[in-house]
Amino acid sequence: MKKLINSADTILEESLDGFAAAHADILLLGAERKFVRRRTLKPGKVALISGGGSGHEPLHAGFVGLGMLDAACPGQVFTSPTPDQMIEAAEAVDTGAGVLFIVKNYEGDVMNFTMAAEMAGREVASVVTNDDVAVEKSTYTTGRRGVAGTLIVEKMVGAAAETGLPLAALTALGEEVNRRTRSMGVALLPCTVPAAGRPNFALADNEMEMGVGIHGEPGRRRVPLASADAIAAELLDAILKDLAPGKGSEVLLLVNGFGATPLIELYLMVNAAKRILDSAGVAVVRFLTGSYVTSLDMAGVSITVSVLDSKSTKLWDAPVQTAALRWGV
Amino acid sequence: MKKLINSADTILEESLDGFAAAHADILLLGAERKFVRRRTLKPGKVALISGGGSGHEPLHAGFVGLGMLDAACPGQVFTSPTPDQMIEAAEAVDTGAGVLFIVKNYEGDVMNFTMAAEMAGREVASVVTNDDVAVEKSTYTTGRRGVAGTLIVEKMVGAAAETGLPLAALTALGEEVNRRTRSMGVALLPCTVPAAGRPNFALADNEMEMGVGIHGEPGRRRVPLASADAIAAELLDAILKDLAPGKGSEVLLLVNGFGATPLIELYLMVNAAKRILDSAGVAVVRFLTGSYVTSLDMAGVSITVSVLDSKSTKLWDAPVQTAALRWGV
Structure with missing residues (x-):
């Protein structure tokens, strides 16, 4: 294995620290690196949160900022983030208009985002992306996998959220974009x-x-x-x-x-x-x-x-x- | 060799065609794909032209557009472009304020850009970048190699050119940025x-x-x-x-x-x-x-x-x- 790393155990934290330093104008790292959040929130806007295992960079933290995500929760490499990450991210970026989770269709991600939605104590809706036409079931998936099309959902829903669209309309939009994307x-x-x-x-x-x-x-x-x-x-x-x-x-x-x-x-x-x-x-x-x-x-x-x-x-x-x-x- | 190609002979032309299609809002491909040029020129602005062997993408064609280069001349993979490419690029993008060549320090590139400057029949100055501190002489180089710092020269000189700075001042700026970059x-x-x-x-x-x-x-x-x-x-x-x-x-x-x-x-x-x-x-x-x-x-x-x-x-x-x-x- 040839990688630019110090230790397999510290890749994620070291990489997140470099990422946060490089983009300090637009984002912040949450406590214990549980999430990356947009530096300047827009009060009254629905908060968009995504996340998933790391190793897919720039997805998702690279899409945090104006016109796209309010926060992203990075799991360890190829490992789902945990519900407390989404709950704390929601706490940090929800300005009162509710939260939309954008989730790639993998069992671990769907389970943990679902649990977080139930436990968050606030209005949360979810869009699950499943744009990969390759296979109907896969190693970590029931149904289709969510892959690169997810960024298109995040971009379009993010732009609509900036215009003040409410949570239900953003959820419907996200589902529509996902359906149009393969x-x-x-x-x-x-x-x-x-x-x-x-x-x-x-x-x-x-x-x-x-x-x-x-x-x-x-x-x-x-x-x-x-x-x-x-x-x-x-x-x-x-x-x-x-x-x-x-x-x-x-x-x-x-x-x-x-x-x-x-x-x-x-x-x-x-x-x-x-x-x-x-x-x-x-x-x-x-x-x-x-x-x-x-x-x-x-x-x-x-x-x-x-x-x-x-x-x-x-x-x-x-x-x-x-x-x-x-x-x- | 595992590459996404059709034939080793047609990689450059097929890739340039895809690139030009994807970025048609900001650039155009010259005749016979001899250069990539900015779609909308700014009359009275010094024209900035770079180029070199392909295989370093997005350098240089990826830096053609507002605030950076007016044209880039792609050679075959790891092969200098030919003087006729720079001459035709200069013909296409010089609006009368002269042309600045930004050249990475490799013998082939320097020779061909120098020949083009002499044969172009217009006012041409050159900045040669040599930011690589690794070695003083190398396989294709007398003196230091020009590497990633070149994009910083292109960005800063490009921004200055947009403000109307004349050719001599841009040349001096390019040399100064190169000296400050390693x-x-x-x-x-x-x-x-x-x-x-x-x-x-x-x-x-x-x-x-x-x-x-x-x-x-x-x-x-x-x-x-x-x-x-x-x-x-x-x-x-x-x-x-x-x-x-x-x-x-x-x-x-x-x-x-x-x-x-x-x-x-x-x-x-x-x-x-x-x-x-x-x-x-x-x-x-x-x-x-x-x-x-x-x-x-x-x-x-x-x-x-x-x-x-x-x-x-x-x-x-x-x-x-x-x-x-x-x-x-």
Whole structure:
């Protein structure tokens, strides 16, 4: 295992301290590093809180700030955060308009956020994301996994929350964006959880895992390495079959690296994906390209397609000021 | 070799096409993909042009846009662009106030940019960056290499150019920022040039290359893998010895990933670096963390320290709207 660390036990705290120092203009670390919160709250705005296991950076703490999340609760690497983290985060950022939890669909996350919602002693609603079309059940999941599409939910609901939309409407919006959003990924190289010290799955030199999860969970099938065009075609075939966007639909295309994939390859995948979507009569009108929902040092890519309308396009374009996404401010 | 590509021969063109599609709001691809240029030029502003071998994305095309570069010329992977690329880029973006070339110090780049300056038939000045303190001569270099500090020169000179500063003053500013900026890096894993198909150097499981170049060139020494704290200490010791910032200096800290290093590790390095700088009486007042000057799929990190004053801090904070850096707009 080759990592820039001091000890497997202190990675999360040391990384959070560096993160908080680097972005002190927009966020603060909560007591005992239980959550990362927006520095300046907007009274009367519904508070948006997400979280999950670490190792997916910049998700979620990188999306804390104006126009997106009010707080994020980081668990240990690939481990759900605990209910007390969400409860204390809610206490810190709820200004009276209620709290919306945005939760990726993994059993541990859903259980702990549900428990926190019940125990928080305040008005809490939840949106559970499940955009991954690869498999219906997975290692840590009943139903579909929540993956990179989660950031689109966080961005759009975050923008709507800034306009003063109430909790029930934000919940409905989050569910709607989730329904319009589908993802699938492929791994070329596995990731190594620091505490384990060795890759969490094995791939031969000519193999890839099609439909991989963001913790390296198995996908649909293990297949020989293929060209970028063939990979894009298989991922988009699965996505479009499930999403069934009408001809002439306008979409946001997110090409997401898993942590060890260089940008030159991600933009090549953008090109491949756009050509396929063009042929399918689907117009890509917004793009996001980069490593936003990662799996430690896994190499590979996921493609996410989110169907837009004029409302959601405006929400996507609205100002955002976070560590990982920043525009309009 | 595991890469998301169709063929080693078409990586650059396919990636540039994806890049141009994804960022069509701010940039355009020149004829025959010889350069990437800012979509909207500002008449009367000095035109800033950079470029170099590809494989370092987002450098340089990712820094084309308001407040930074007017054009970038991408060579093939790890190969200098040719003089006709810079000449045609200058033709496209010079609005009459002259052209400044920002060139990383590699023999091929310097030779081709120099030839282009002579043949361009317009007023051209150049700034050559050489911020890497690792070695005085290297595989492709006489004198020091230009590495991640180059983006700081591009950002600050770009901001000054927007205010209407003339060519001579921008050249002097670029040289001054370069003199105030020092970098050094370390590789944990090598990179693979697609056309070669195999790693461009070998490292044992417990080895790292201290002082590595951004093409995988040898550094100062090959040593056993060390802790993040020890790595940060060695990099900063070399940087601070050379830069000799006064006690109480304010600096920008850039922690840069080489392409395959996850963000959780980069922020951990931020934390390690900041503690060392704090102890040295150097105040980190600006941070940039991410994979900005990469080496394909190399794993590792570079640290850059740039001494700030009130003028350069303002230039750093000024609005920028590029694919890779965006704030204030």
